[in-house]
Amino acid sequence: MSVKVFNNSKHKWLSEIRQHMISEELEAVFLKRKSNGYSFSDYSEAxxxxxxxxxxxxxxxxxxxxxxYEGDKLLSKNM
Known part of the structure; x- marks a missing residue:
């Protein structure tokens, strides 16, 4: 199952935030290869x-x- 990331401070999913970033600095190409760009294959990648x-x-x-999140289940918080 895939892992999705939510920014609880700004109330946005990582996919929404990602649209406003300089992708080279954050290796967006690498991200796309490892995932669909909006979710990750596992928690460690996310x-x-x-x-x-x-x-x-x-x-x-x-x-x-x-x-x-993995599906609807909260896996962890990163503060």
């Missing part, structure tokens, strides 16, 4: 991508609360 977002100078997202 967490790695969110960690890059939080640590690469995107101040708008660095302190946000992220939720990871």
């Amino acid at each position: 967490k790695k991508w969110v960690d890059k977002l939080k640590n690469n100078g995107y101040k708008d997202y660095s302190n946000d609360d992220w939720l990871f």
